[in-house]
Amino acid sequence: AKLKSFAAKIIQLLKEWTETFPYDFQDEKSMKELKEIAHRITQCDEENGTVKKIISQMTQNLLMALSARSQYQEIKEKFRQPATDKGTILKTKPQSTQKDILSVCCDPLILAQQLTHIELERVSNIYPEDLMQIVSHMDSLDNHKCRGDVTKTYNLEAYDNWFNCLSMLVATEICRVVKKKQRTRMVEFFIDVARECFNIGNFNSMMAIISGMNLSPVARLKKTWSKVKTAKFDVLE
Numbered sequence: 002a003k004l005k006s007f008a009a010k011i012i013q014l015l016k017e018w019t020e021t022f023p024y025d026f027q028d029e030k031s032m033k034e035l036k037e038i039a040h041r042i043t044q045c046d047e048e049n050g051t052v053k054k055i056i057s058q059m060t061q062n063l064l065m066a067l068s069a070r071s072q073y074q075e076i077k078e079k080f081r082q083p084a085t086d087k088g089t090i091l092k093t094k095p096q097s098t099q100k101d102i103l104s105v106c107c108d109p110l111i112l113a114q115q116l117t118h119i120e121l122e123r124v125s126n127i128y129p130e131d132l133m134q135i136v137s138h139m140d141s142l143d144n145h146k147c148r149g150d151v152t153k154t155y156n157l158e159a160y161d162n163w164f165n166c167l168s169m170l171v172a173t174e175i176c177r178v179v180k181k182k183q184r185t186r187m188v189e190f191f192i193d194v195a196r197e198c199f200n201i202g203n204f205n206s207m208m209a210i211i212s213g214m215n216l217s218p219v220a221r222l223k224k225t226w227s228k229v230k231t232a233k234f235d236v237l238e
Contacts (some may be wrong), residue, residue, distance in 0.1 A: 113197035172215025
């Protein structure tokens with residue numbers, strides 16, 4: 002009876018572990034050890050079919066979680082391009098076919114909502130073990146990540162890259178406008194978007210937009226900033 006009670010506790014522990022930290026079992030060694038433990042537990046109570054069913058379901062859920070994360074990383078990897086390639090695409094694209102953000106979405110609230118959807122999609126793919134990978138692979142001497150850990154922290158890096166991309170988008174959209182009046186309108190539009198992000202609770206996108214407006218190519222546009230309504234900054238400050 003004591004052995005069965007102990008086995009039940011181990012099963013519960015493994016179940017919570019695999020559900021909360023599935024990425025701990027991504028390598029073959031960890032998965033092999035998990036299967037060995039599960040096999041021993043099954044032997045302790047061979048007559049109980051429920052134990053086998055729980056372990057089987059636990060293993061299946063774990064494999065599905067690992068597969069989903071692997072597929073997500075593969076999809077994201079396909080969309081990753083070298084910076085030089087992106088620059089080439091922008092340069093070769095005809096000017097007449099380029100659209101500014103206002104022609105695509107002129108409502109600050111809608112754009113803020115769409116940015117929030119993107120944020121949630123990226124945050125949902127960051128797990129506790131991703132943060133643990135950062136901590137466990139920090140070099141104690143120079144406080145830098147060890148080489149070869151890029152794939153282990155991919156979700157965090159993808160989220161960081163998204164912040165940088167949004168900042169660059171804001172700066173690009175503002176700087177590409179030739180006329181000062183239209184450029185002022187563009188700046189005020191992004192201020193409104195940042196404000197709506199704040200109201201929604203999307204502080205990451207808000208900070209990315211502010212960061213984009215603080216980049217030197219935008220910050221140096223003194224005449225443009227002189228025309229921007231200062232009251233719009235109250236909420237952001």
